[in-house]
Structures are given as C-alpha cells and as structure tokens.
Amino acid sequence: MNSPILLQPDETFILNVGPQHPATHGVLRVKMEMNGEYIVNAETVIGYIHRMHEKMGELKTYPQFLMNLSRMDYLGALGYSHGHVLLVEKASGIVVPERAEYIRAIMVELNRIASHLFWFGAFVMDLGGFSPLMYALQDREHILDMLEAVTGSRLTYCYFRFGGLYNDVDDDFITAARQFIPRMRKSMKKYHKLVTGNIIFRKRLEGIAPLSKEMCRKYGASSAVARGSGINFDVRKNEPYSVYPEFDFDVPVYHECDSLARYMVRMDEIEQSLRIVEQGLDKLPGGPIMPDKKPKLIKPPVGDYYQAVETARGSFGIRLVSDGGKNPYRLKLRSPTYSNMHLFDEACRGMMIMDALAFMGSLDLVIPEIDR
Amino acid sequence: MVAYFTEIFTGLMSLFIGMGITFKEFFKPTVTVSYPYETLTMSARYRGHIELVENEEGNSQCVVCGLCEKACPSDCITLAGEKPEGGKKKVLTKYMLDFTKCSLCGSCVESCSFGAITFSKEYNLASTKKEDFYFDLLKRLEERNT
Numbered sequence: 001m002n003s004p005i006l007l008q009p010d011e012t013f014i015l016n017v018g019p020q021h022p023a024t025h026g027v028l029r030v031k032m033e034m035n036g037e038y039i040v041n042a043e044t045v046i047g048y049i050h051r052m053h054e055k056m057g058e059l060k061t062y063p064q065f066l067m068n069l070s071r072m073d074y075l076g077a078l079g080y081s082h083g084h085v086l087l088v089e090k091a092s093g094i095v096v097p098e099r100a101e102y103i104r105a106i107m108v109e110l111n112r113i114a115s116h117l118f119w120f121g122a123f124v125m126d127l128g129g130f131s132p133l134m135y136a137l138q139d140r141e142h143i144l145d146m147l148e149a150v151t152g153s154r155l156t157y158c159y160f161r162f163g164g165l166y167n168d169v170d171d172d173f174i175t176a177a178r179q180f181i182p183r184m185r186k187s188m189k190k191y192h193k194l195v196t197g198n199i200i201f202r203k204r205l206e207g208i209a210p211l212s213k214e215m216c217r218k219y220g221a222s223s224a225v226a227r228g229s230g231i232n233f234d235v236r237k238n239e240p241y242s243v244y245p246e247f248d249f250d251v252p253v254y255h256e257c258d259s260l261a262r263y264m265v266r267m268d269e270i271e272q273s274l275r276i277v278e279q280g281l282d283k284l285p286g287g288p289i290m291p292d293k294k295p296k297l298i299k300p301p302v303g304d305y306y307q308a309v310e311t312a313r314g315s316f317g318i319r320l321v322s323d324g325g326k327n328p329y330r331l332k333l334r335s336p337t338y339s340n341m342h343l344f345d346e347a348c349r350g351m352m353i354m355d356a357l358a359f360m361g362s363l364d365l366v367i368p369e370i371d372r
Numbered sequence: 373m374v375a376y377f378t379e380i381f382t383g384l385m386s387l388f389i390g391m392g393i394t395f396k397e398f399f400k401p402t403v404t405v406s407y408p409y410e411t412l413t414m415s416a417r418y419r420g421h422i423e424l425v426e427n428e429e430g431n432s433q434c435v436v437c438g439l440c441e442k443a444c445p446s447d448c449i450t451l452a453g454e455k456p457e458g459g460k461k462k463v464l465t466k467y468m469l470d471f472t473k474c475s476l477c478g479s480c481v482e483s484c485s486f487g488a489i490t491f492s493k494e495y496n497l498a499s500t501k502k503e504d505f506y507f508d509l510l511k512r513l514e515e516r517n518t
C-alpha cells in the first residue's frame with residue numbers, strides 16, 4: 001500500500017521535523033529522508049530536555065527525590081510516583097495502610113483517565129479536528145479539580161509519601177468522584193459518536209502503520225502500542241502490585257495492529273479505569289493513611305531492587321541499587337515512551353508523511369519522559 | 373459498487389452526526405471564566421509558595437531549627453536567627469526563599485514541627501525579572517501586619 005515510487009536515491013531530500021513541531025507536544029526532532037511524500041528513512045533525535053533525573057536520584061536523599069518523578073511525565077504524574085514509593089517501601093520494608101493503597105490506586109486511575117483524555121484531544125487535533133480537544137479538556141478539568149482539592153497541585157503532584165500519603169481524601173472528593181463516573185461514561189459515548197465513527201478519522205487510521213508483534217517485542221513496547229498489536233500485557237495484571245488484584249477489570253487488546261487499534265485500546269482503558277475507581281470508592285476502607293510509626297530516616301539495606309508499574313504510557317520500571325546510605329547508589333528509570341518511540345524509526349519507512357504524524361500521535365509520546 | 377455508495381452514505385451520515393454534537397454543544401452554557409476579569413477561589417489545599425505563619429503577637433513562630441532548610445531538595449531556603457540579649461529562644465532575623473528553584477514539593481512545610489510555615493494562595497506571579505522571585509518572607513510577614 002505504502003510503497004514509494006521509484007526515484008533515484010539522489011532525488012531524496014532531508015526534512016527536519018521539530019524540534020518545535022506543534023504535532024509532537026514537546027521538543028522532539030525527527031530527521032526524515034523523504035522521497036516525494038514518502039519517508040525513506042527517519043531518525044528521531046532526543047535529549048533536548050534532558051534533566052539528569054537519574055543523576056539527581058543519586059545525589060538527593062530518598063524523600064528529596066519524591067517530587068522528581070512527577071516531573072518526568074507531566075500528564076500522568078501519579079503513576080510514576082507510585083512506582084517510586086512502592087519500590088522504596090519494598091526495599092526498606094515499610095508497610096502501607098490499606099486505605100492509603102486504595103486511595104493511591106484511585107488517584108492513579110483518575111490521573112490515567114486525565115492523561116488519556118488529553119492524548120485523545122491532542123491526537124484528534126493532530127489529525128485536524130479541533131472541537132474534541134475542547135470537550136476532552138472540559139472533562140479533564142473535572143479530574144484536575146478533584147486532584148487539586150486533595151493534593152494541592154494540578155499537574156506535578158507530590159502526593160505519595162513513603163508509607164502512605166500526604167493527606168487524606170475528604171467527603172467532597174468522594175462525592176465528586178462518584179458524580180464524575182456517570183458523567184465520563186456519557187462523554188465517552190459522545191466521543192465515540194463524534195470521533196470514532198467519523199469517516200475521515202477512520203480513513204486516516206484504519207490499516208495505517210501496522211506494527212507487528214515481533215516489532216513491539218523487539219523494541220520493548222508496552223501500553224496501547226503493544227496491546228493494539230495483540231500483546232496481552234499489562235503490569236497491573238501480569239505482575240500485580242498494590243491493591244490491583246482486588247479489582248475486577250479487563251485489559252483491552254486489539255489484534256488489528258494499526259493506528260486505530262491503538263486508539264481503541266486507550267479509549268477502552270478509560271472505561272476500565274472508571275471501573276477501578278468505582279470499585280475503589282466502594283471498597284475504600286477506613287483507617288490511617290500513614291503507618292503508626294512514621295519512617296523517619298529512609299535507608300534501605302544493601303541490595304538491588306526493582307519495581308514495575310503500569311502508567312498511562314506503559315510499563316515504567318524503576319531499579320534501585322542501595323549501598324545502605326541516605327542516597328541511592330544508582331537509580332535507573334526505565335521509561336516506557338522511550339521504547340515506544342524508538343520503533344518509529346523502523347516502522348515509518350515507506351509511509352506517507354501525514355500518516356507518519358498520525359502514527360506518532362497514536363504512540364502517545366510525552367517527550368520530557370523520554371529525555372528524563 | 374454497492375459498497376462504494378454505502379460508504380459514501382455512512383460516511384456522510386457520520387459527518388452529520390458529528391456536526392449535530394458540536395451544534396448541541398454550541399448552546400451549552402459557558403464553562404470557562406474570563407480571567408483576569410473573573411477569578412476562581414483557590415482550593416483550600418492549594419500550594420502556592422511558602423509563607424511564614426504568625427502567632428498572636430504578629431511575630432513568626434519559627435524557632436530557627438533549620439530543618440526546613442535541610443529538607444529542601446533544591447536549597448531554596450536561607451535563614452538566619454540570633455538570640456536576643458536576655459532571651460532564651462532564638463529569633464528569626466532572615467528568611468529568604470529562592471522561588472526560582474522551588475518545586476512546591478512541600479518538604480519544608482512537612483518538616484517543620486512548629487507549624488511556622490505554610491503554603492500561600494498566591495498564583496499571580498508573572499515577572500520579567502529573576503530578582504522578583506527572591507522572596508524575603510520576613511518582610512512579607514511584616515507587610516501583612518501593617
């Protein structure tokens with residue numbers, strides 16, 4: 001389908017996309033060798049907003065590093081903090097009260113919905129439709145208001161603590177969250193009518209940018225990129241952590257492997273997250289949100305620890321090597337978008353440029369998270 | 373051939389359905405506020421930059437223990453204090469916040485066991501000069517009292 005017309009190799013030209021291209025939501029540069037409208041070769045250039053988070057992890061004490069995690073992915077910040085606190089708790093043997101874990105799961109899922117909503121709006125905008133972004137942002141605003149009322153910030157939360165939470169949720173939050181669920185379900189119907197059914201939208205995604213299972217495995221892709229290619233992998237199910245085993249939810253998997261499949265996975269995930277929030281609110285136990293004996297000085301024993309979590313962007317892994325000191329000896333952050341993005345170079349060969357940009361949108365890239 | 377015309381028909385329908393939704397939305401009430409003419413009240417837990425808390429006499433409650441200074445991941449806080457003659461407790465003489473580096477993490481507020489600092493509700497903080505973000509919190513406290 002996407003076979004380039006035969007031109008002489010010296011008839012290709014170089015097209016520089018970015019570093020400030022509006023369709024890439026961040027500072028990513030793609031060097032494309034073009035043959036007419038077809039891509040012959042593409043090379044993604046990253047690192048424009050490298051902030052040395054891993055090095056900072058070594059230099060700062062454990063509590064001081066808490067806020068860094070939410071600066072990695074500004075859309076789904078809580079998922080990353082969740083991985084970090086779980087890891088340090090595992091390493092230093094801190095037991096988290098049940099209520100705190102439930103609240104964490106609810107918050108992470110709400111944050112995931114907010115992230116997916118933003119992606120949905122931005123993705124459709126990349127394809128040329130503006131109004132869905134406005135509707136998505138309106139729904140997202142409800143989540144941000146709820147999270148702000150509890151955590152104090154709207155985007156770069158610093159809410160989780162080792163052992164528990166910064167502060168408890170109140171009744172207002174619970175009422176707001178309960179009201180939000182039916183509202184969101186109604187909106188989802190609207191989005192499916194407005195966007196999913198739209199012929200222009202479908203024509204631009206259906207059968208475009210097929211990603212084979214092998215390619216996803218080769219690059220270590222996760223999230224909707226892998227699940228849209230028929231790989232049933234979700235850390236919440238496969239390596240359960242926190243209170244996720246208590247919840248009844250499905251992992252949406254599509255086998256079409258195209259951009260539309262990736263879109264559908266994320267849209268279905270919103271519904272699954274709503275289910276988790278609903279069950280979490282029903283089951284929310286009482287009790288403290290911090291352990292009785294607040295851990296004072298965090299000094300995990302010597303060892304090598306790893307924790308993976310499913311964030312809005314895929315499986316985020318964090319590895320800690322401790323030498324028993326106040327700071328980690330080494331803190332490695334495995335960023336999911338980093339792997340998801342790198343298959344772009346290979347997958348977009350022979351694609352038309354507008355399809356490639358739609359494909360890039362379907363990967364849901366958050367550049368600060370790649371650069372770290 | 374039939375498939376071709378069905379596609380044109382369903383395609384057109386899908387566009388009309390979409391337009392119907394945007395048309396309905398058009399008549400829904402406005403949900404945005406026209407800032408800066410209207411503003412929203414900040415939520416109770418909103419985290420602005422930190423501020424000193426005053427006691428009944430209008431002085432700072434700080435005992436100059438320096439824990440907040442140590443807890444800050446980005447070295448934003450510089451403080452100094454001295455013992456007044458005849459007094460037992462140290463009195464705060466300087467409390468500088470370098471807001472250019474602050475990430476509003478809240479470590480300082482949590483580390484203070486005397487409730488001497490809290491988050492303000494300030495968010496209108498645009499400026500073209502870096503110096504505008506070096507806050508003298510003690511001076512701000514005095515200004516609030518006068």
Ligand code: SF4
Nearest residue numbers: 444474475477478480
């Ligand atoms: S909020 Fe965090 S970064 Fe800001 S002054 Fe306090 S401890 Fe430092």
Ligand code: SF4
Nearest residue numbers: 434435437438440484
């Ligand atoms: S921790 Fe509290 S009492 Fe101690 S120096 Fe800081 S503000 Fe003052």
